[in-house]
Amino acid sequence: METCTLVSMSILLGVLVRWGVSFNSYSGAGKPPMFGDYEAQRHWQEVTYNLPIQEWYFNTTDNDLNYWGLDYPPLTAFHSLLCAHVAKLINPEWVKLLGSRGYESPAHKLFMRATVLAADLLVYIPAVVLYCCYLTNGSTNKKVGTLLCILLYPGLILIDYGHFQYNGLSLGLTLWGVLGLGLGWDALGSLAFSLALNYKQMELYHALPFFCYLLGKCARQGLTGRGLFSLVKIAVTVLVTFALCWLPFLSDPEQALQVLRRIFPVARGLFEDKVANAWCSLNVLIKIRSILSSDSQFYLSFAVTLLAITPSSLKLLKTPTFWQFKLALVNSSLAFFLFSYQVHEKSILLAALMLPLLLKDGLLMPYAVTSLAFLVLSTHLLSALERCTEAQLRLEGYRRLAAWLPAWLFLSQFYSSLVLMVGLSVASVALPPPAGLPDLFPVLVSTFSFLHFLGTFIYFNIVQLSTPQGKQKTL
């Protein structure tokens, strides 16, 4: 069958599954007074539409920062403004200042879901298609198989179309960045990634690989002459992008500082809730949160994260190939996830870890369906586990790791991890936790996942650091 037929069918299936998941409940549905992420997004539309830009990030009578204050960079705010304009056209009740808090209706849900789909169709899906068509090797069937697997990845679908967020936008922009870099258009790639950074500060997880790769590549071309020219071009692109995004906030330094304070909340503590990273798991044995002061927690995580990403970044600086870049993306995002400050479980976009969150949102059925489908599909499409590690894992560094354990480990480990995951899922749903340990299942899930992530982190660091200098591994 021709490529375009297979590709169009994959896209149709991907969009169909997304829309199917969107029928289910969203975060905070019917749960006053705070509701959830859905209400947060609606609230940002209300704030950005009705208030002047200078008040968006500040605490005023009309803008109570305790009720879902804006805590993403300006591009999110502009996106919300755009959606708000559309919402106003359809039904002004949806964005009425202070009067639309907790607004819930089937029509509004349809509108909000449609905005997520629109963002995906415009940004994420084209990026995935182009990536699979131009930056993966292999036969048509293999490319389409990869495309289908990426499009049907449950984590992203469940978070964006179930829980409700716009991760497709930021991840899509990052993917455009990777695409640009992979095709040799460094300036455009950096433009896309700068936009991604200005959309969600979480993309900082990927910032270091971009930086090291581009710096290393320019250094290769000679720091006097062509290399310098490329460096300046990239730097100017990045700076101009940032300036354009932050333009309204640059008039007053207090404005810019307030935005920074909102998007990097350093006063909140090492972690919140149950996250599958090092600190939360460590907390099970040693109660760090109570031993150390807030400031020292911050410095500790900063230091350890820096330590964790140093080997990978240095290697990338020395050998700036695309393959190294992809590995570094994985390592960097994993390092940040495992060791940095105030990490939310959404940062890993991992379905198994999402279990408590999804149960809270009433999303058990779509979780089961999409995860099962993904497993069935991927085991059929990707015959060799090794072949898929690169393409998949590069993508945002968050993966259902147990499925992609490296081939040199015993295959039985894959199946036993799988069995454990299914067991934990079933237990979390079906069994009540024992009286003395009310958080048993979330803790078990996050510790289990943490061990897998740590294992993957170590493995990929080994792979990246051991790749010989001259080896041109294309994928």
Add this chain to the structure above:
Amino acid sequence: VAVMAAPVESSGWFPALAIAVSLLKCLFINAYHSTDFEVHRNWLAITHSLPISRWYYENTSEWTLDYPPLFAWFEYGLSQAAVHFDRGMLVVENLNYASPATILFQRLSVVFADLVFIYAVKECCTTVREEKAAKDLLRRPCFVLAVLLLWNFGLFIVDHIHFQYNGFLFGFLLLSVARHLQARHLEGALWFSIVLNLKHINLYVAPAYGIYLLRCFCFTQDNTDGSLRWRSFSPVRLVSLGAVVLSVTAASFGPFVAMGQLPQVLSRLFPFKRGLCHAYWAPNFWALYNVLDKALSMLGVRLGLLDVAGLPKASMTGGLVQEFQHAVLPSVSPPTALLCTLLAMLPALWCVWRRPCGGRGFLRCLVQCALASFMFSWHVHEKAVLLAVLPLSILAVESRRDAGIFLMLATTGHYSLFPLLFTPAEFPIKVLLMLLFTIYSFSALRNLFSGEGSLLHPLEALYLLGLVAVEVLCEVVFPLSPWQQTLPFVPLLVTSVYCALGVSYSFVRLYVSLLTQEVTEKTKRL
């Protein structure tokens, strides 16, 4: 579309397809469901809570039991499982009861009942003739057939969104077809009797079964020139056939006959009080007839030949049309419709009697009967087009001509199901799924017959592209136009008439292909 990386797992693709589509069905549990959902909930309640003697008399709800008794037994069986989900749905007085547990149970019951369909599709795939074993899985006829049946658009949206049990029913029908293709006739007759007693719409294709079984099963041998050898009549076979059919019917109707309720059951099964057409006209001959009548009457009024006041004030649109009076053309009554249907079936039945051509001849006759009934019967639902489309899929993967007709009929028939899902949230589903199925069917069938010329005539392709225009007009342009208030029935009318053209055309083409095949057979013999 499961792409196999290694041909080693050559049998793993079928479960993968089946599991994938079943999982997809589960995603739409919370989507819109029609009143058919309440219909089946009511039947669960009736069969569970009331004694058998009351089943066909109960009318607390307007959705009375109007399927044959075997289906009532099926609902009874389901209700035993329903007890564990939500007892509230089994109370007859709980009209429109739709708790989350109820919805989950009913939706899952459809998904599980589809297991019958999946098994039947597997059997049909084994009967497909492959000339040369293609190495690429995607190019094998059995794979294409499996996708065309398992992922059939019409079946998906009617069963899993609109809500019905057609997959379950078609499973039995396709199983009986598969058995006939495998020359296991008694078993085929058994499955057909079962499906006939589950939903009497299958009476549409009963003549095909009757004639074929009489011709090929009861007369055991043919003469050398292919004509019937009257001497080879086998009474044993006739009796065994009769025994199978009668025993199934007895198991189904027996209790009601014993209680003397047969007239009541029959009156529930065949409610001829309903009008010629449903509120949304099925795209059959009568839709064209109605439109012609309306056009002629408007023309007549314009030309002064007719008096406006004398015209019958029949409402073509809203609600359940009770009686339909035509203005210019003669009115149609149930016996007339029946006569037309039988006349339309006759040539196909005659062909299968004269020269059966084995199982495939039977299948062709079955499709013809189904389509003829769709075209001319009384109070046809647009969903009945699936009765022709699904069996035609089997023929489509084996013959180029049939593939072309299938593309025409399936695309048009599926499009005519669009008005069933009229809510805005379901709009993307029907469009996406339709595109998915249509792109696949065109592409796969074109690949199967790649060396033999194009499947569709350019005019046919143009007609099918016109469907896109109709869709845009009806669902995007019209609602935003000023006529939305004054002429709300126009989108349904346009859809119905446009699709009726396509369906009628397919009907004629099928007949032409059947009769020209007959002629070429004759000239070959001479």
